[in-house]
Amino acid sequence: MRSICLYFQVHQPFRLRTYRFFDIGRDHYYYDDYLNRSITQRVARRSYLPANQIILDLIKEYGSAFKVAYSITGLALEQFEKYAPEVIESFQKLARTGSVEFLTETYAHSLASLRSKEEFFRQVKEHSDKIKTLFGQRPRVFRNTELIYSDRVGELVAEMGYELMLSEGPRHILGWKSPNFMYCNAVNPRLKLLLKNFRLSDDIAFRFSLQSWNEWPLTAEKFASWIQAFNPREEVVNIFLDYETFGEHQWADSGIFDFLRNLPRTVLGATDYAFHTPGELLELLQPVSSIHVGHAISWADEERDTTAWLGNEMQAEAVDKLYSLENKVNALHREDLTRDWQYLQCSDHFYYMCTKWFSDGEVHKYFTPYASPYEAFINYMNVLSDFMTRVNDAVDGSREAIPAVAKKQSVKKGSKKPARVTSAEKVCTLEDMQNLSPTHLKKLLAQVDLETLACALINCDVSLRDKLIKVLSPKDRIRFEAFTESHRKSKKTEINQCRQKLTAVINDL
Amino acid sequence: MRVLMFGWEFPPHITGGLGTACYGLTRGLAKHGTEVIFVVPKAYGDEDQRAVRLVNASDIVIDIDDVENKQYWERITYMEVGSNLIPYVAPEEFTDLVVQEQLRKKTSKQTLFSDRYEFSGKYGTSLMEEVYRYALIGSALAVKHDFDIIHAHDWLTYSAGVAAKAASGKPLVVHMHATEFDRSGENVNQQVYDIERYGMEQADRVITVSNLTRQIVIERYGIDPDKIITVHNAVEPVTKDELEGADKVLKEKVVTFLGRITFQKGPEYFVEAAKKVLEVDPNVRFVMAGTGDLMNKLIRRVAELRIATRFHFTGFLKGADVDRMFAMSDVFVMPSVSEPFGIVPLEAMRSNVPVVISKQSGVSEILKHALKVDFWDVHGLADAIYGLLHYNALSETFKHYGKEEVESLKWDDAAMKVKEVYEGVAG
Numbered sequence: 001m002r003s004i005c006l007y008f009q010v011h012q013p014f015r016l017r018t019y020r021f022f023d024i025g026r027d028h029y030y031y032d033d034y035l036n037r038s039i040t041q042r043v044a045r046r047s048y049l050p051a052n053q054i055i056l057d058l059i060k061e062y063g064s065a066f067k068v069a070y071s072i073t074g075l076a077l078e079q080f081e082k083y084a085p086e087v088i089e090s091f092q093k094l095a096r097t098g099s100v101e102f103l104t105e106t107y108a109h110s111l112a113s114l115r116s117k118e119e120f121f122r123q124v125k126e127h128s129d130k131i132k133t134l135f136g137q138r139p140r141v142f143r144n145t146e147l148i149y150s151d152r153v154g155e156l157v158a159e160m161g162y163e164l165m166l167s168e169g170p171r172h173i174l175g176w177k178s179p180n181f182m183y184c185n186a187v188n189p190r191l192k193l194l195l196k197n198f199r200l201s202d203d204i205a206f207r208f209s210l211q212s213w214n215e216w217p218l219t220a221e222k223f224a225s226w227i228q229a230f231n232p233r234e235e236v237v238n239i240f241l242d243y244e245t246f247g248e249h250q251w252a253d254s255g256i257f258d259f260l261r262n263l264p265r266t267v268l269g270a271t272d273y274a275f276h277t278p279g280e281l282l283e284l285l286q287p288v289s290s291i292h293v294g295h296a297i298s299w300a301d302e303e304r305d306t307t308a309w310l311g312n313e314m315q316a317e318a319v320d321k322l323y324s325l326e327n328k329v330n331a332l333h334r335e336d337l338t339r340d341w342q343y344l345q346c347s348d349h350f351y352y353m354c355t356k357w358f359s360d361g362e363v364h365k366y367f368t369p370y371a372s373p374y375e376a377f378i379n380y381m382n383v384l385s386d387f388m389t390r391v392n393d394a395v396d397g398s399r400e401a402i403p404a405v406a407k408k409q410s411v412k413k414g415s416k417k418p419a420r421v422t423s424a425e426k427v428c429t430l431e432d433m434q435n436l437s438p439t440h441l442k443k444l445l446a447q448v449d450l451e452t453l454a455c456a457l458i459n460c461d462v463s464l465r466d467k468l469i470k471v472l473s474p475k476d477r478i479r480f481e482a483f484t485e486s487h488r489k490s491k492k493t494e495i496n497q498c499r500q501k502l503t504a505v506i507n508d509l
Numbered sequence: 510m511r512v513l514m515f516g517w518e519f520p521p522h523i524t525g526g527l528g529t530a531c532y533g534l535t536r537g538l539a540k541h542g543t544e545v546i547f548v549v550p551k552a553y554g555d556e557d558q559r560a561v562r563l564v565n566a567s568d569i570v571i572d573i574d575d576v577e578n579k580q581y582w583e584r585i586t587y588m589e590v591g592s593n594l595i596p597y598v599a600p601e602e603f604t605d606l607v608v609q610e611q612l613r614k615k616t617s618k619q620t621l622f623s624d625r626y627e628f629s630g631k632y633g634t635s636l637m638e639e640v641y642r643y644a645l646i647g648s649a650l651a652v653k654h655d656f657d658i659i660h661a662h663d664w665l666t667y668s669a670g671v672a673a674k675a676a677s678g679k680p681l682v683v684h685m686h687a688t689e690f691d692r693s694g695e696n697v698n699q700q701v702y703d704i705e706r707y708g709m710e711q712a713d714r715v716i717t718v719s720n721l722t723r724q725i726v727i728e729r730y731g732i733d734p735d736k737i738i739t740v741h742n743a744v745e746p747v748t749k750d751e752l753e754g755a756d757k758v759l760k761e762k763v764v765t766f767l768g769r770i771t772f773q774k775g776p777e778y779f780v781e782a783a784k785k786v787l788e789v790d791p792n793v794r795f796v797m798a799g800t801g802d803l804m805n806k807l808i809r810r811v812a813e814l815r816i817a818t819r820f821h822f823t824g825f826l827k828g829a830d831v832d833r834m835f836a837m838s839d840v841f842v843m844p845s846v847s848e849p850f851g852i853v854p855l856e857a858m859r860s861n862v863p864v865v866i867s868k869q870s871g872v873s874e875i876l877k878h879a880l881k882v883d884f885w886d887v888h889g890l891a892d893a894i895y896g897l898l899h900y901n902a903l904s905e906t907f908k909h910y911g912k913e914e915v916e917s918l919k920w921d922d923a924a925m926k927v928k929e930v931y932e933g934v935a936g
Contacts, residue, residue: 025758025760313813314817382821
């Protein structure tokens, strides 16, 4: 007996509104509610609801012989709750049949697996919890955003305790191997892998209504005859699809719903295949070999790599700047910031900035709300700039509370003079210099040479430098700037030494 | 005195500084009792008509059997050019051009001789054809209206001006706002150059917007220096309520570039200088307002330099958004590689924004309270920006005296000089 595994991906991003430079600092709402609502409701009406009804009918008809798996992103679930609660209800109905398995992934459909272990783990947990709450199942199987996978990502997934993960089975990775077996991670063989049969999956997802395709029209009978003709020793055919394939990417009048409706009857009647969910396959199959994936793969585009999101300098800049905020956002524990931080991580934003217009330009165009990747980038960076400002303001706000704590600590230590901090980070503020009177400042200048001063103030607050520059003579200003320039690349230890010298003098004053 | 004036754009429908300059000039002329019939290819209906009578060229009916027109048509056929050259074109139009070029070849003969001409009134699309249709209309207008002098702005209208002169026998003044060398560097379009030179040769007087431009006209076009007069542009005084309501919400200082993002304007130097400033002081935001063929390239450069959360692109701004942009700005920068005049720094100064301008701009001839650098000197540019941002004494001086200085540059005075030019040739 061979297995066929159907898994459907459900995702909707929170699309950004047109956010202009003039909005930065003024308006902190980033989303196009109208667009998000109308798309969610349209896709629900055309795709999710009718497809769910068909799946439910089929499960009623075939009982436990027909099974499917879903993964629904946290962002899609939130939008259903907001704009189309009937979609949630229909998935809950499916959940109650016992023939539907829910997988887990990153809550925000993010690229966190490639950027931050902590954020990756956090989002997967959040998503898993959300699925448990809504559908009463604790997911056992993991699928990553856009089926992104590498040895490293697999390692992380194994570390979270998952035993099975879904990914793509691209030619450049598989070579002569067939995707129709179970494989395992090259680093940690405890993590098993099911790989998408991309030819069959793409026949349905992309070519179904393509009349120039020599196999058009694709019927359930034809499909069944293909898989029946596969090598009988092959174990599983993995059909992984965007759920929107049904009714949204392929419209109803293409016959896509009939295809779905007829699939169980023909597969169960004309082949030796049985429907299994990924979770069941974990019990049924053993990996035939490990598979080595050094560079991350995905299910997107001809290249099946991550260049759709991280392929050009704009995407690199946007993603880097976004993840540079991680520690600050997490430390703040503020609901509004955490929410925006999640929504902004959604991979779709970076997909819109893609400049590969060759083989998959049409697909990209279909999904993007922007006229060009440049506009997508400008808009995203405007939003991100405002978000950064909010995060930094919040950090400054919470810092104001800290000095009181610091004082306490120095009292505890019982030193006569207030304890002077020695680590680079803390000295960097050099607040005491900020509070010096002009006379004291001049005394300071008499005791410390300009070069030490310039070196100590590398990477310091600009206001501090300004304060100093004001009391310098024009000649000294030039010398000071020159020293600053020459020390810009100095080693941290050297800068620290200068800072210690400086703080010592300040203390004496 | 009555002037028949040919332009290509008029506020609020502007793509460059030409429309703004024409507006200021005509208002100034009106104050001195000069009447202006201003011809634009397509009037939208919401232009400010207080100062001028606006004639929409699309509304002029032309009798194509008229002998004079036929003669003129022969003359311009002689100069006929098939060019895709696009001054002041928005990039979104650029992609349409090839298709439109093909369409044009097919249909030009019929549309050209239909008796009522539709003008797009925008730079770019089948530009040369429109230039010559405009010329036909020029001679038709010249017969219909009564006037004492013809004034044509920039090469696009020169053929119309020359045609009007031929039809009416009235003196012609052409106004050089920009030369082909300013627009294209050394890779000049020969056909545009020829039209410019022919227009200036036929003209009784040539007005240049700066001595820089006057020098180019003498050296590169071989025009008789005696008939070239420099009249610097000016700026309309700002009314009070335009300045109010500008609340600064950004904590960072804002440095602004405003203009077309094309080679001529030197936007690349602005980006590189921004990087230098941000290395020293990250608490600055740079804004590039405008659009143009270098925009996408610069967006990528900004991403590559990793300064995209401190460097913003706004797209093309006009009207209230321009005032808003100035109100938010702490420094305005015009690093033009070649700028015949450059009216935008004056608008910035009028809004109390200190400016850094390139020495290669005409406006640097008349401004005292502006920092001037060579456009290619990225370090100098960064230094000037940093100085204005951090040394309050400097920026306060510039704000104060800059505003006074710019308010003394009145269109009334510029118009007076233009009127003197008219009087010199109108006999």
